[in-house]
Amino acid sequence: MKDIPRHIAIIMDGNGRWAKNRHLPRSAGHRKGVEALRSVIQRASDLSVDILTVFAFSTENWKRPSEEIGFLMSLLREYIRKELNELHQNNVKITTIGDLYALQPSLQEEIQVAVEKTKNNQGLVFNIALNYGGRDEIVRAVTKILKDNCISSQSSKDLIEKTIEKHLDTAGFPDPDLLIRTSGEMRISNFLIWQLAYTEFYFTDTLWPDYDGDALDVAINHYQQRSRRFGSL
Helix, strand or coil: CCCCCCEEEEECCCHHHHHHHCCCCHHHHHHHHHHHHHHHHHHHHHCCCCEEEEEEEEHHHHHCCHHHHHHHHHHHHHHHHHHHHHHHHCCCEEEEECCHHHCCHHHHHHHHHHHHHHCCCCCCEEEEEEEECHHHHHHHHHHHHHHHCCCCCCCCHHHHHHHHHHHCCCCCCCCCCEEEECCCCCCCCCCCCCCCCCCEEEECCCCHHHCCHHHHHHHHHHHHCCCCCCCCC
């Protein structure tokens, strides 16, 4: 395939509805969603996508019932333990964005082990957004800038913008070329709100547990039909 997006971001939506449609508990949808993620990671790696960023847990998700939050955290721990070696063998580099300090210390440690083990891998960057919110990210970036006194009232607009980007969680990453959202919803839900300024959006009615590598091909094909002008003619 030609003109492969360098950076793909995905809002993995629809686990709960997938389970409800089958009269199953929401946990079944989340577990099936992990299988979808596995397929998408494999396909993105095969296509030589540089970065795959997935919205795994948002700052707003803490409003969900405690039982569901507990299950999601356990599922994340289980995923890391089961998939880490295979991801590492496939040259996948694991990174995270978001404020991890709200997570249990033991889970933070397991995440850090995965990041450390794969840090020198040269293949797909699998970037997991955990306890992430776009507004929260910008607030944290501005807080760091003020603390470090990086800019002054005399700073140019260009310098200020570059300073903000340097303090974002995604510093060093190119902005996403393609955003995919599943389940028919057509909003970004506080995801990468700075970085998505010129990203191409692709929405699909497919619920996330039914998504796979073939569906990713379809989204990329739509992306390849578009003309990206970034404000110019």
